[in-house]
Amino acid sequence: MKYQYSSSDNNKMDIWGVFFYILLVAIGFINIFSVTSDVNQTSLVLSDIAYKQLFFIGGAIVIILTLSFANVVLIDYLSYYVYAIVILLNIAVLFIGKEVGGAKSWFGFGGFGIQPSEFLKLATSMALAKFLGGYGMRFSGWRNVTYSIGIFLFPVILILLQNDTGSALVYFSFFLVLYREGMPGYIIILAFWMGLLTILSIVFQGLEISSYYLVGTILGVGSIAVYFARKSRQWVVLITFIAVSSAVFSTIVGIVYDKVFQWYQKDRIEIVLGLKEDKQGMGYNLDQSKVAIGAGRFIGRGFQNGTQTKMGFVPEQHTDFIFCTIGEEWGFVGVIVFFSAFLGLLIRLIQLSERQSDAYGRILGYSVCCILFFHWFVNIGMTIGLIPVIGIPLPFVSAGGSSLWGFTLLLFTFLRYDQVRRN
Amino acid sequence: MQDVHKNRSRVFVVGLSFVFLLFLYRIGTLQLVDDKYEKRAINNALNKITLYPARSVIYDRFGKIIAKNAASYDLFIFPKEEKVDNRLFIQQILQIDSNQYNKLLTEAWINSKKRQKNNAYNRSAIFYSNLNQQQYTALRENLYRLSGFYIEPRTDRAYEIFGGAHAFGYLGEASEQLLKEDPYYQPGDLVGITGIERYYEEFMRGTKGIKTVWQDRTYKQRGEVQDQAFNYPAKSGPDFYATIDIELQKFAEELFNGKRGSVVAIEPSTGEVLAFLNKPDYNPNDLVGQDRARSFRKMLIDPKKPLYNRAVKGVYPPGSTVKTVLALIGLQEGIIHPGSTKGCGGGYRMGNIVVGCHPHGGPLDVVGSIRISCNSYYCGLFREIIDHPKYGSTHNGYRVLERYWRSFGLGDPTGIDLLGESSGNVPTVERLAKRHGKKWRSSMVISLGIGQGEILLTPLQLANVAAILANRGYYIPPHLLKKVNGLKNNGLKEEYRTKKIIPIDAKHFETVIEGMSQVMKPGGTANGIGINGIEICGKTGTAQNPHGKDHSLFIAFAPRNNPKIAIGVIVENGGFGATYAAPIASLMIEKYLMRDTASSKQFMIDRLKSTVLEPQ
């Protein structure tokens, strides 16, 4: 019988996974407490936001306890149902949700709100694991590839409709999961190459240099490569194809960028690319966020002493920009501790995934790992000015119930699965 | 099923670690390279609020308060936080139109950027200075809803007694140039522009304090920074005692009613200036507060020039007053002795040049020549000195004379503690050559002997000559600072504690002083103008004025022995020295020496007060 316990319930939940989780939540709470506390405050009085966070942490513990009694068989078995229900919730929110900060993605319950898209990540992970982890399934053939990608691209459309571009991006982390599951590596390289071409096209647009120069350069380099490879017909064809398609691609990107994006969106992108300097308008947040982190120096300015974050120079200092507080108050040392905890968790997740007895567990583990990584990457990259300002939370650390509960659910579903089904 | 891609897990571990290190490197470049971000963070969150010190209170020499401080309020703005909704309200309170409002806002934008050198980011700037009481009250009550605005208190002058305006000077807003030169000042700061307010600005201004407050992104103050290193109180300027006797000063101003000119009175033994008067003058209370700029512009274009400090900037031919000096030089050089007499036939004749003299009796000795102020005597003496064979040539002889003059402080600034003092004019041989030709002879410059021609003195120099005569041969540069408690040497410079010695023997002074004493007596040019019971030594002067009526001049000191006051008076277009200048000097001497007794010459006071030479 397929659905049965392969191990006993005597196993403990993975101690390292739990340890890193507690560490990250604690780091989050300390910094939320600090950044929302009163100016000049030295006593330990909790702000409203810190109180709420305590409540959310309490909720997270309830989630963990509930999961620790969950029947693992059900996790696997219910995957598609969970996916379907959460998808329906995310469609419903489009009609009956309330708008918060331009994104219509919240169900309101009195003073609290809940964002169904936070649970869509888990649901998608489960559905993808269920599909790809099916017996004898291999990641090849058009049908399988299309279904796999469809499973996580459909949520992207829903989230885009909710006006939450940041969260939508996260779903691209499933490509990393597909890579683990056998997607050819050249697709990743191709993605990198397209990304590079995209950035170059935007830089040329931003500097108002005609895109002919970029196309000319690509074709020129291609011609030289063809000359050196002229003995092999195969290479000539390949290089010609790459050069021509690259030229076409960058031309299209340039036109799309110019016509489709609004000026403020272009501003954001161009500020990050260093094409524009604007310390008062768009770039203000970015600039202040860098100032906050830079101000921490080696050992930080100390608990509750981060004026940059506390005084509101950094926006959303307890949610999306919580990392600024870590950087400002705890300095480089604090950043190393935080990074170590996060990287520790991710690597532990890879180890756990690799020891799964079935593909379902492995894919679920990699999904969790890649989602967490992508969130971390976009969030930190934003605060240090490497990628555009995209509002997504830092897992376990940012204030807020949906985010904490969503990620807790995500992580502990896998940890629970691992607890029971590991080899 | 076989997992063919198991080795890809290693790609993940390596890839993730690489990205983490990359980010860590980026964060390291922000945190570990230098402290520029730390400085910016500190500047962001702290607003250093200037605490304005009270300026030195100015007292007269007897401790009467002349100028003190009054609270004044300036409206400041963080231009970024200004809201369009509030404009109308603010325009109504300040009674300005929208154009003026926009102009003020633009200026504030510019100034808020300038201030960045002191306090790098997010600075505010002055929007409207010197709010009046109504404006202050109305704004303060509504400040909570006027985003971006706040009020800063500072101090302005308030004058208890209107007198000595040109000595004390006025305050004004720090100029662009000053702001550039001295980082202590910020736009809108009040600084001394003239007078001792300007000269002693550095300690009269006191020391600004700082109150540091937390400030959030919208510039809302979020409480005081507790660390004492960020807060220090303002230190008031120390009490400033001026040398002026304000009662004497006021008295002189009354006597000068309706006249134009200048009086300087000096305590001879110390060089302390007892009275320092210019007419026309202004009311110092017009140059404070909101009306400052408007009044100032009005005064600038006023043809009467109320701001003009003629006591140190105006130059006049000294006329007969400097005969005293010439007599001393003649005596010291041995060219005459006290008994040397000269005749006078109603004037001094050289060929076809005649220097007229008024009718008087028989040959005069030195004493008589001063009593009578005989022009012939001094024309003759002048030529005898510079043409004396012992000097080899007229020009060399003149050089000797010029050196003496300069030793009396003529032709050079006296060094009073005011800026912009004129040197007056004592011509050099070369100057005279330009005017009269290279081979000029004594006959061509004869008028110098009677204080006319190229020689020009300031009223201050004139008074200083009186002080030298009183001291029998020395002076201390006149000054307006008496003492500042707590400063080394009471704040007095070395120069104001050092005698300048005139190379003329005291016995020669006694001869000249005898003559000056007789000026006030029967047969003297100022007979009847003296004061009973005080032996005044004086010398009249009547300076020809190419632009109009002669100027009336007088120098004097009293009492003869152990003099307490020396004085120089010029009444422009006042005619004879004895007409206005001498009585003013006499009355001031009486006032100073017998301050609490009723004047013995009340009729003279009444006459002077009511004589209007020109409408004011």
Ligand SMILES: [Zn+2]
């Ligand atoms: Zn005569």
